[in-house]
Amino acid sequence: LSANNESRGALVVFEGLDRSGKTSQCGRLVSYLEGLGHSVELWRFPDRTTSVGQMISAYLTNKSQLDDHTIHLLFSANRWEKRSMMETKLKAGTTLIVDRYSYSGVAFSTAKGLDFEWCKAPEIGLIAPDLVVYLDITPEKAAERGGYGGERYEQLEFQRKVAQHYKLLKDSSWKIVDACQPLYDVEIQVKEIVLQHIIACQKGKILSSLWS
Ligand code: Z5A
Numbered sequence: 588l589s590a591n592n593e594s595r596g597a598l599v600v601f602e603g604l605d606r607s608g609k610t611s612q613c614g615r616l617v618s619y620l621e622g623l624g625h626s627v628e629l630w631r632f633p634d635r636t637t638s639v640g641q642m643i644s645a646y647l648t649n650k651s652q653l654d655d656h657t658i659h660l661l662f663s664a665n666r667w668e669k670r671s672m673m674e675t676k677l678k679a680g681t682t683l684i685v686d687r688y689s690y691s692g693v694a695f696s697t698a699k700g701l702d703f704e705w706c707k708a709p710e711i712g713l714i715a716p717d718l719v720v721y722l723d724i725t726p727e728k729a730a731e732r733g734g735y736g737g738e739r740y741e742q743l744e745f746q747r748k749v750a751q752h753y754k755l756l757k758d759s760s761w762k763i764v765d766a767c768q769p770l771y772d773v774e775i776q777v778k779e780i781v782l783q784h785i786i787a788c789q790k791g792k793i794l795s796s797l798w799s
Pocket of ligand 1: 604
């Protein structure tokens with residue numbers, strides 16, 4: 588996707604169970620990087636602002652019913668509709684901090700019983716993250732953080748299955764961070780790991796495609 592030695596922004600993805608602290612950590616990290624003078628943006632999937640995203644949002648809030656395969660493909664389409672903008676931003680030197688990505692897509696749909704390889708297929712060719720920060724927490728501990736809300740998937744038994752399927756997706760781009768530590772301790776570790784990856788991308792680390 589990019590020639591060697593070209594400075595670019597880093598694609599940093601946060602994954603983890605519901606209530607693992609992704610939103611809190613992404614927000615803190617972006618403020619920190621902005622303070623250091625980096626060009627950085629906070630993204631999240633699903634991106635509920637697009638028309639596909641609005642269909643996903645209606646489904647997640649139980650306002651509409653969709654076949655499991657259909658909603659899986661919509662989540663994927665929601666990433667594809669942002670793909671070229673993602674590439675443009677990264678090549679222009681902007682680091683993207685992304686709250687959930689393809690790993691959520693596969694872990695949640697396979698937890699419902701869909702085939703693992705079938706779930707991965709529509710994600711092939713999206714941009715591969717430079718770093719996946721997995722905020723590791725047990726479903727029981729996550730549930731203690733205020734309990735789950737009314738959205739689909741926010742149930743203990745289901746979150747247990749999601750955690751099992753996440754483990755099958757771990758590769759060399761993943762860093763596992765213990766998300767049960769106090770917020771500030773998690774933040775310190777996250778900052779250190781992310782800065783290393785931003786520097787590698789500034790030095791021209793090649794941009795690659797996911798699962799191809
Ligand atoms: N989904 C899918 O099926 N397919 C896909 O392709 C994608 C997603 C992309 C919507 O996600 C659902 O879509 C999601 C997966 C599925 N379903 N579930 N479950 P979402 O991103 O919109 O919603 P979410 O991930 O559930 O976000 P969340 O509830 O906001 O969780 P979070 O971002 O990980 O946590 P948080 O908001 O930062 O923190 C939660 C609480 O814990 C809050 O009160 C914090 O103050 C507290 N907290 C955070 N960190 C700590 C620490 N370290 N100690 C103590 N307390 C803490």
